[in-house]
Amino acid sequence: MGDNAALKQQIKALGLTQGELVKRMNNVLESLTGRYGTVSERTVHNLVTGKTSWPQAKIRAALEGVFGCTAEQLGFTPPRSAQRPARPEDSMRRRTLFAAATGSALGAAGMISSRPKVGSADLARLQASFDALVTADNVGDTSLEANALRLAERALYLQQEYTASDRVRSGLYLLSASFTSTAMWAAVDRHRITQAQRHRERAITLAGLSGDSGIQFRIWSHTAILALQRENYTEAVAAAAAARNSSITRKDPLFASLAHARSAGVHATAGDRTAALRSLKAAEKSWDRSEPQTWRPSWMNFYDQAELDGLSAITHIHLGRYAEAEACTHRALAQLRPELRRNHVYYTAQLALTQLLQGDVEQACATALSVAGETTGRAEKTLSKFDAVLGRLTPDSREARSWREYRSNTAKGFIV
Template sequence: MEENESLNRAMQECGYTQAGLADAVNAHLRSLGHEGTVSDRTVRNWTTGKSRWPHPRQRDALEAVFGRTADEVGFSPPAGRRSPSTDPEQPVRRRNFVTAAAGTAAAVVPLVAPRPTMVGTTDVIRLRRGLDELVSLDQSRGGHGELECLALNGAEQTLDMQRRATSQRIRQRLFAVAADYTGTAAWSALDARQFDRAQVHLEKSLYLAGMAQDPVALFDVWNMYAILARQRQDFPRAVDAAYAAQATTITRRDPMFASLAHARAAIGHSNLGDKQAALRSLGYAQEALGKATPDEPRPSWIAFYGPAELSAMTAIVRDDVGDPVESEAASHKALSQIPEQFRRNRALATAQLALAQLHQRDIEQACSTADKVFDLMTGNPLPGRMRSLLGDFYRDLITLAPDAAVAREWGDRYRLEWSRE
């Protein structure tokens, strides 16, 4: 019995576990009114080669989930049989997108089915709806390989449709959607601390945003460039990227974007040790946010930003410049405002709170707070960015209190949680 290497490779590329693929296939079946009966064991039979030709409905669902034919993911019919679904004359550009439910990929969102007609505004709206679903998945679970793969598939489908646009205006709107999908893939790689992949996606997203002449998409790219540079500890470039975001035209039309750009610059300045510049940028961010209209239509990706997120970013700046008391206060303020559904953001703010408490030498309280990060992310792997922040906490913990019993106990849990990833 020969393993299905093509399927295993496709699962790895999209970040699927056996359970995750089972959930995605079942979700697609249920979306079409069928019963979802695929189990972990079913998927295991596929990957090991024990089952070489799934049920037709399951094959269709697999093709929808991966955006590839059954042949392309390693399945082949018994001798003497040929399925219409694997006929090369059949269109294979069927892309479906997975959203989150109960901490796993569980709902397939069909976008626009390929068709020979021209593409117009309705198609753009449908594509944006699929993008919004991926943003919701990120807000709940954080960046991971499955999300990155789905976002890239969305960009590919959008560019395929862009060639059939009804007008230049629609073409540009589709370029903007493709830029946003590619930016979502970049963000997922960033959150997973896959820096080289994030760089590649950002370069493509910047090109697409330029083709779209879309200032919001350009802002999004420069905002993420600032984050990438900070994670790579290239702090001068992080400040430069924040200034590039400030220079986009959307910041003059909408102070919400201006506020985020100033807050991003504040973090860059604090990392460079420039306390005065950091606090000045925070002041600009607060001032701009006070002028923003909360209910103005904006893209779904910026829904995370507001008073709560500015407080969370203030906590980072204050801790970086040596004000852990102010950092703790800002973290508490952030946690009182961050919506419950933004689990990843709440977990990051909690980790930052633990760091502020630790830097005040409140060892027991800091360890208790850091424990809550694991509780908040129960059921999902910790994104790479969060793992890195907890690693910073652990390094500071063993530096400040190497012999404390509570530090040893927290270290044991840290290693246990890490090993479960």
Template sequence: MAENRNESLAAWMTAQQMSAAELADVVNRAIGVFTGRTGATSERTVFRWLSGENRWPQERQRRGLESVTGLPATALGFVPRGKSTSAPTFPEDPDMRRRELLGAAAGAAAATLPLTSSALSSSVVARTVRVGGGDVIRLRDDVERLVALDAERGGHGLERAALAGAAEALRLQKGSVTQRVRQRLYALAADYTSTAAWSLIDAGRLDGAGPHLDRALALAGLAQDAEMVLKVWNLRAMLARQRRDYTEAVAAAQAAQACVAARRSPLHVSLAHARTAVGLAHAGEVRAAVRCLGRAEDALAKADPAQPRSSWIAFYGPAELYSLTAIVRDVVGHPVQAEAAAHRALAALPAGYRRNRAHTTARLALAQLHQGDAEQACATSGRVFKTMEGMELPGRVRMLLGDFQRDLIARSPVLAHQWMDRYRTHWSSS
């Protein structure tokens, strides 16, 4: 029977990431739309199609398959009874085949009204929305481009594009073929929406970020995506710290630690511990903050750097942990250790992470200033403007330089005025 296997149908199901049970379900729903009665196609029926045991489905099942896939039954590898020719394959042109595989998923209509008129079968075609793996891939590529832009120049200006991506994912979700695709689209909507929140946090526009995070958390729940849930709690911790609500910052970071994704992945739990350490440091819990840093280091040492990871957490690794360590050490009054950690972070940062480099450079300047080396700190802070030359200063970096300016005024008013005079043009033009 192996020589009769329906490779065309198998290829379509693979492209759509659809199981036999899922295909049976959507075919039955499609049958219900044009007959008024849900079909009786079973998982075993689909296996018989795939094996070649059944090479020509019943009429209702054929119509259901054609409605779901947007392809004629013969293009799906089926052979009409009485014909001995082998099952036809997809066109040889690879681009055409890819378009058919990725774009030809027809969603069963959501309505369940008892439609009995055969004339209404045309309404099934009219309501057909072809959504499948190709749409998921396209949206994933788009959100990864936003992440790359954020790493290069900061999150400012990305909110609108991110929200548009979330809206597109939710629109497509209504026409998706399988539960798996629906959940992936919900996860993408959560990813886009949390990216919009991050754009506001990084720009220092904190008031609008909270509602985006609330929405993203709900979407992540609908997606049943533990990693997206962790991403949202991580951003919630960052937002709370920016608002100086350190109790909430610690609670949000601890919620990230409790996520399923953190329990499964040393990389993710390391980030959650590091974020908790930052919140505890600002809350004045010195020993607890240092302990959390140790846990973050231990967990990161167990993470496999070659393991594939989602684009949103691609930033996290030794360089980012050194940078967060610099923050914790400086806040708890260990500026020497903070300076050392900042230097290590800058040495390890990839070249494309300009915003992160500018932020860590500002932290380095603060650590030097807190050791009493104001002149060196002023020189270091000037590198922030050079790093971001030609681009707008992200709001978080601007606020950090504001902290530097205030501390410089308190320690050396003369140097502070010189610093402000020297960088006034850079500040206003960025």
């Protein structure tokens, strides 16, 4: 049997070495059992080279926790005796069987009364982990997706194997949805469309079980961005409307402002100028009615006046209003909080694009160079658009040649 191409592709997509994969798999096992795993580099080598065609249950659980997909999707083939039609409860059942196989004292269905209890302190610890993920996202942590999936597995494990009150169960579903939607967002930001869609489906189910309108708003809002990446404008408009019509937007004008601002970008990308400008005006009106100091989920902390200006700039770019886009981006960068480094890089790349689209090649290249070594995800996509526009406008200019040389050296890993 040859190399496992599907697994190798997933490892490459996350940018992992085999040693890093070993560590992440053992972390997943620790989150499931309370004990650090015993996966070795030899184990991973056998998985990657195809020597292991169907891993043991605990190895499958670790792989699924790291990559957020089934062992079959990772290129493994179960023996004929183990093949059966997939059922929605299979994932939960695998975790139950795994816990029993590793000597967990959690018990089977007939021993529910002896299960340990999960309570408010456990929710608080998971919430702290989620808040840490939000901070990691703000600085552009490239391991965000994998870490979010690992924590989602932990929350679901507690849900499945521990007793809890209804309030705590709702909290576990909310945190599971929050972690999974963060993985979805990380995949969207890095244009990992297939992975983002998979995380979205799971997040929607968990959000529905939680009953929390805020997390449902977040998922629909990110779904609209994902649909734009897939160039499915009908779905993007529908998803933006779903976010805009969430009950949370009727209760909190700040959520309404974000919903309208993102709707504006969707309409502009879809070519509906009137709807885009109308949504921008609604976003500004809702912002003026909001109370920024009111408590909200930590994932909502990024949305402030700077972000509203940044999203407005995106709308203006798609409408061809480049001067307005540059002005909005300047305002966004002037007000952006220093801890939001990922957004700073993204909006700086956007500023360079707006300058270039107005023909200011020298200033645009200088702006792009100021963050070129830090770009990932959407920021890198923006610089790719910058490359294309520069090549179209002034392919033989001194600035264009210098920029191409820099990009070429960066791609080769040279320090310039």
